[in-house]
Amino acid sequence: MSHPQGDQPEIECWLTDMDGVLVHEERALPGAAEFLNRLVESGRRFLVLTNNSIFTQRDLAARLARSGLNVPEESIWTSAMATADFLARQMPSGSAYVIGETGLTTALHEAGFILTDTDPDYVVLGETRTYSFEAITRAIRLVQSGARFIATNPDATGPSAEGPLPATGSVAALITRATGAEPYFVGKPNPMMFRSAMNRIEAHSESTAMIGDRMDTDIVAGMEAGLRTFLVLTGSTKREQVDRFPFRPHRVVDSVGDLVQLV
Known part of the structure; x- marks a missing residue:
């Protein structure tokens, strides 16, 4: 038409x-x-x-199906997948220290990345339901040591039934304040x-x-x-x-x- x-x-x-x-x-x-x-x-x-970088394609397809919407897994594209795609083009078979959930770790694994907390090429920050002070401290030290800082998306808050939750952009700001390093945000x-x-x-x-x-x-x-x-x-x-x-x-x-x- x-x-x-x-x-x-x-x-x-x-x-x-x-x-x-x-x-x-x-x-x-x-x-x-x-x-x-x-x-x-x-x-x-x-x-x-x-x-949202928390969920895998399969998770999101199932969530949409529960709402009565039929979307094939392969028709879903998340900021985690975009981040993995970007990093695989920038540095094939690179390594990353990841703060995030299965949506992000799965995407990076499938893109051929090695996930490590020892001298990684990148620190990759995504959303998580439970940000760990220990993990954020580790990320700060790795960025200070020269790891490149990447974040899946700049959203400062995310929704929940109880009200807004701090999201990737807020935690990225914390790491930036501690290191002086601004992340490259891949998502919208x-x-x-x-x-x-x-x-x-x-x-x-x-x-x-x-x-x-x-x-x-x-x-x-x-x-x-x-x-x-x-x-x-x-x-x-x-x-x-x-x-x-x-x-x-x-x-x-x-x-x-x-x-x-x-x-």
């Missing part, structure tokens, strides 16, 4: 954020199931993206995460669209990666906030269900 805006190429591939676009607090959002089913039926290449809003996702599905920027619920991560990163961007209003950004930003999405829609006819 052609795109309504004349000279723009048809959208062949789709990248979509997960929380706030497809699900909210473990419940599918309106139109999400229909949109995903249409992607699968039409044979479109797509990836569901998340900055770094367009690197979208570029690695597009490489994964052999997508081209001019025919790929990004759906997100946050202007300051999804939309800005999609724009910087050269993608067509769609903002949905089912998550963080409200309609009246859109005009405050110095950049604009391609289109603003109420929910992902409004994009079904474009697939």
Whole structure:
């Protein structure tokens, strides 16, 4: 189906954020199931993206399935996978000291990395449910000794039933304060995460669209990666906030269900 805006190429591939676009607090959002089913039926290449580095693809596919959304494992791309992909290109068979959960350690293992706390090439920080003071101290000493500092994403807090939790960005700030070393953040809003996702599905920027619920991560990163961007209003950004930003999405829609006819 052609795109309504004349000279723009048809959208062949789709990248979509997960929380706030497809699900909210473990419940599918309106139109999400229909949109995903249409992607699968039409044979479109797509990836569901998340900055969360805690879970593996299998964990996330199961979580989405519990919400009534069927997403194949191979159609999920996390900041942990993007980080492993980035590091494998930077230093094949390198070594890393990792603070994180199975999503991150599995991705690095599969990328051929050695996980060690002795003279690693990198300190890699991701989200974890239980940050250990001992592990953070170890990370600080390794960074001071010359390990390169990488973090999966800059999110300062994450959601929980009880309220916000400190996330990767907050702990990264602690390590930066102690060492003076700023991490390289791979996840959104770094367009690197979208570029690695597009490489994964052999997508081209001019025919790929990004759906997100946050202007300051999804939309800005999609724009910087050269993608067509769609903002949905089912998550963080409200309609009246859109005009405050110095950049604009391609289109603003109420929910992902409004994009079904474009697939």
